[in-house]
Each structure stands twice: as structure tokens, then as C-alpha cells.
Amino acid sequence: MATFAGVFTNTVFGIILTYTYMALWHERPQLGEYDVAQALAFVWIGQSVHMTVMLMGGGFEDQLIERIRTGDIAIDLYRPADLQMWWLAAEVGRAAFHLLGRGLVPMLAGALLFDLALPASPGRWLAFLVALAFGVVVSFAIRYLVALAAFWLLDGSGVTRFASLVAMFFSGMMLPLNVFPGALGDVARVLPWSTMMQVPADVLLGRHQGADLLATYGFQAAWAVLLLAAGRLLQGVATRRVVVQGG
Structure with missing residues (x-):
């Protein structure tokens, strides 16, 4: 039922955003180097994949934060499976379901x-699917870092909400990063959040092809590797703590 409700919600919001974009592009044709048809496609790409890359949070990180808070994370660390890869595997499965079920x-x-x-x-x-897969991994890596902050915080809800707001703004979900002015747009396009939606959308719209497409994949892969490595490093620091909250 949640999936059906999500499909309905995404479709309704897609219609609302479509008419908003139509009004905006009527006043500013070729805004962000998109024509109207490309801008509208961007809207529906966003509504189709935002749960796949989990831009609004509320995914595995909430479960992981709760297990850290209660001390159950100690059980996870004793299991014969790598903690980071365990959650990544679950996240890939969740993303695949949402791509089909809600996309x-x-x-x-x-x-x-x-x-x-x-x-x-x-x-x-x-x-596009390859670019989206990279975006899923980058999204996971960022949210894994956010979840690990619970080892030092009494409540992880504040940092997860803040992370969701940042992801919504800098991924292109609210407005394509191509229309951001000046230095803000330049910076936004090289931040890791752009790999989650802006980059896959531009790949589908044909803005990255040939050698440029390979460079785009390299950009996404570099962020994925860097953030996963940061998560592994922070995990090592966190799990060496003598006292775990609640356990």
C-alpha cells in the first residue's frame, strides 16, 4: 500500500511541478540550456528516481542509527559479514525495487x-541506468557517514534531516543545477549530490555522450570510492569506542 501511495504521490507532484516548470520556461526559454521538453523530462526523471537514490532520507540509516543507539550494533559487528557491505547490499536491493515499483x-x-x-x-x-547505479552507491555512502555520526550524538534525527535537505537542494531535485547562478552552480555540479540525480538525468537527456560520458562515470566513481573509503575509516574509528550508547 505504501508503494501504491508513493506512486500516486509522485505522479501528482510530477504534474504540479510540470506546470510550474512550464510557466518558468515560458518566461525564460532555454533556461539552463534546456528546452521545455527537456525541462519537463527532468521533472519526471526526478519523480521516478528520487526514491531509488533516497534523496529524502528515511532508509537504512534510520535502522542503523537505532541499532547504534540501543547497542545492538555490537551484535552486527560480531557477524561474519562486513558491516558496510551488508548495508550496501540491502540498499542495492531496495533501490532496485523502488526503481521498478515507484519509477x-x-x-x-x-x-x-x-x-x-x-x-x-x-x-x-x-x-542512464549505469549512471543511476553510481548515484545509488554515492547516496548510500553519504547516508552511511551520516548514520555513523550516531556513535557520537545522542540523537541522530537532526543530522539525518539536515542531510536530507542538503541532498534535495544539491542533487537537482528542487531545481536543475544547470540553472543555479555563477559560482553556486559551478560548486553544486562538482559536489557528490549531483551524481544522484542531475548527472543521471543529463545522461538520459543526451548531454553526456562518448568520451564525455566516460568522464562522467569517472566523476561518479571517484566520489563513490572516496565516500566509501571515508565511511570505512569512520567505521573503524567508531567501533573502537569503549562505550556504545545504550550498550
């Missing part, structure tokens, strides 16, 4: 209701 119907609804600049080439869709 397909909103995209189809948007394509039926509006003129979207969606590609007919299967290769472009495959390239």
Missing part, C-alpha cells in the same frame, strides 16, 4: 500526459 508508472504517466524529451535509443537508457 516506471510515474515516468509512463508523465510521457502520456506531456511532451517529454525522452530518448528512443535503448543504449541511452542503459547509459
Whole structure:
């Protein structure tokens, strides 16, 4: 039922945002170097994948924070499985479910209701899925770092909410990063959050092709490796703590 409700919500918000973007692009044609059809496609890409990359939080990090708070994390650390890879495996499965369960119907609804600049080439869709997979890993890596902060904080809800707001703004979910002015736009496009939605959307819209597409994958992979390594380092520091809250 939650999935059905989510599909309905994403579709409704997609329609609302579509008319907002239509009004904006009517006043500023080619804003962010998008035409109207590309801008509208961007809206529906966002509504289709934001749960896949979990931009609004509320995923595994809440469970991990609670296990740290209660001390149950000690049990997890004794298991014959790497803690970070355990949660990453679960996150990949969750992302795949949401891509199919909450992504397909909103995209189809948007394509039926509006003129979207969606590609007919299967290769472009495959390239998009690869970029989206990198975005899922980067999203996980950031949220894993956020969850580990619970080893030092009495309550992790504040930092998770703040992280969600940052992700929403700097991923392009609220507005394409291409329309951000000056230095703000330049900085936003090189931050890791851009790999979650802006980059996959631009790949699907054909803005990265050939050698540029490979460089884009390299950019995403670099952030994924860096953030996963940071998570591994912080995990090592955190699990050496003598006292775990609640346990």
C-alpha cells in the first residue's frame, strides 16, 4: 500500500511541478540550456528516481542509527559479514525495487500526459541506468557517514534531516543545477549530490555522450570510492569506542 501511495504521490507532484516548470520556461526559454521538453523530462526523471537514490532520507540509516543507539550494533559487528557491505547490499536491493515499483508508472504517466524529451535509443537508457547505479552507491555512502555520526550524538534525527535537505537542494531535485547562478552552480555540479540525480538525468537527456560520458562515470566513481573509503575509516574509528550508547 505504501508503494501504491508513493506512486500516486509522485505522479501528482510530477504534474504540479510540470506546470510550474512550464510557466518558468515560458518566461525564460532555454533556461539552463534546456528546452521545455527537456525541462519537463527532468521533472519526471526526478519523480521516478528520487526514491531509488533516497534523496529524502528515511532508509537504512534510520535502522542503523537505532541499532547504534540501543547497542545492538555490537551484535552486527560480531557477524561474519562486513558491516558496510551488508548495508550496501540491502540498499542495492531496495533501490532496485523502488526503481521498478515507484519509477516506471510515474515516468509512463508523465510521457502520456506531456511532451517529454525522452530518448528512443535503448543504449541511452542503459547509459542512464549505469549512471543511476553510481548515484545509488554515492547516496548510500553519504547516508552511511551520516548514520555513523550516531556513535557520537545522542540523537541522530537532526543530522539525518539536515542531510536530507542538503541532498534535495544539491542533487537537482528542487531545481536543475544547470540553472543555479555563477559560482553556486559551478560548486553544486562538482559536489557528490549531483551524481544522484542531475548527472543521471543529463545522461538520459543526451548531454553526456562518448568520451564525455566516460568522464562522467569517472566523476561518479571517484566520489563513490572516496565516500566509501571515508565511511570505512569512520567505521573503524567508531567501533573502537569503549562505550556504545545504550550498550
